[in-house]
Amino acid sequence: MGMGKILQICGVDETADKLLRPLVMRLKQEGHEVHIACADTGRVDRLRAEGFEVFTIPMKRSLAPISSGKSLWKLFRLMRREKYDIVHVHTPVAAALGRVAAKMAGIKHIVYTAHGFYFHDDMGRVPYYFWFTIEKWLARHTTDYILLQSKEDYELCLRERFLPEEETFHLSNGVDIEGTFRPSKKVRDTMRDSLHLQEEERVICFIGRLVKEKGILELLEAFKQVKQVRKNVKLLVIGSLSQSERDQDTYRMLQNHLRDPDVLALGYRNDIHQLLEAADIFVLPSYREGLPRSIIEAMAMEKAVVATDIRGCREEVIDGKTGYLVPKGDSNVLRDRLLRLVDDAALRSSFGKEGRRFAEQYFNERKVLDLQVELFRKTLEGEAHD
Incomplete structure (x- = not known):
């Protein structure tokens, strides 16, 4: 294989740490030199200590003219200095700035992984068309290959001709099915003991940023209603509550809800597979997703899943077989589905085992990494169109 110098760009170091780590490690194992460019929110020093080459580039979640211009210039200077063979971009704003900078810097190969387009069906017609047009323009003018995690996004790209079919790939998403994410009763017992959970208590688990759109x-309203009729329930909330979020009303409401003694707010955690093992039900009532990794992790750990019927989630959850799909924003239907699963151990077990089989077949991280490594190999050897 031809060895190359590759730059991975994402918005923040959390994405690099949690989502890009397996890919970066695999590429390094293959002999490539791999750098990361992202904003530092407190993890860069640790990543560097582990041997990752990380350049800090401040990047905001929205395209603000002044800050985006500064980020673009820093990315451009980095690329001109380091002379990368491939620039691989992730997350909406970082992907847009990274591709434009790469084009300006004369990078030969620009790859974009769309973890979930910014535009979605619940947007108004004008903002949807605006963001759709930007994504399509960036694809046609600044992108050599586009990798789509969501099959719906992949089909949209083909239908709308973002790029030719041979330059468009359905990547999917995956976790370490064969190693980290394997069910273990011993781990379950140990984790439940550490969380002071009783055997008879049914545990519902949520993983994600604590913001309204998740x-x-x-979920907290549905859980409150479940608690009124079932006393043996707990809610694990895994994720950070950031005071810097734009919606301060949501922040204050969350602070009040999280004071409930039956809600265990654990913050950010690295032991996700162990926490999922301690749970009985996983729930993700998001408004918008790409192809959420957390659902795959939960299915791999044989958990029944309740998720909203939106892009991404409905590719992962088979309604009535591996879990339930519920309408977005409907706490009453969410409550009813959670109650059903709290009460029915056999149903939870059935959903969990089917979910594990589904994850093994479609969401194996090794296969996702293989596709990317092979694309980079062909690209570097000049055989991508053969």
């Missing part, structure tokens, strides 16, 4: 308020 459906956390509907």
Whole structure:
């Protein structure tokens, strides 16, 4: 294989740490030199200590003219200095700035992984068309290959001719099915003991940023109603509550809800597979997703899943077989589905085992990494169109 110098760009170091780590490690194992460019939110020093080459480039979540211009210039200077063979971009704003900078810097090969387009069906017609047009323009003028995690996004790209079919790939998403994410009763017992959970208590688990668009308020409302009729329930909330979020009303409401003694707010954690093992039900009531990794992790750990019927989630959850799909923003239907699963151990077990089989077949991280490594190999050897 031809060895190359590759730059991975994402918005923040959390994405690099949690989502890009397996890919970066695999590429390094293959002999490539791999760098990361992202904003530092407190993890860069640790990543560097582990041997990752990380350049800090401040990047905001929205395209603000002044800050985006500064980020673009820093990315451009980095690329001109380091002379990368491939620039691989992730997350909406970082992907847009990274591709434009790469084009300006004369990078030969620009690859974009779309973890979930910014535009979605619940947007108004004008903002949807605006963001759709930007994505399509960036694809046609600044992108050599586009990798789509969501099959719906992949089909949209083909239908709307973002790029030719041979330059468009359905990547999917995956976790370490064969190693980290394997069910273990011993781990379950140990983790439940550490969380002071009783055997008879049914545990519902949520993983994600604690912001309105993740459906956390509907979940907390549904849980409150479940608690009124079932006393043996707990809610694990795994994720950070950031005071810097734009919606301060949501922040204050969350603070009040999280004071409930039956809600265990654990913050950011690295032991996700162990925490999922301690749970009985996983729930993700998001408004918008790409192809959420957390659902795959939960299915790999044989958990029944309740998620919203939106792009991404409905590719992962088979309604009535591996879990339930519920309408977005409907805490009453969410409550009813959670109650059903709290009460029915056999149903939870059936959903969990089917979910594990489904994850093994379609969401194996090794296969996702293989596709990317092979694309880079062909690209570097000049055989991508053969």
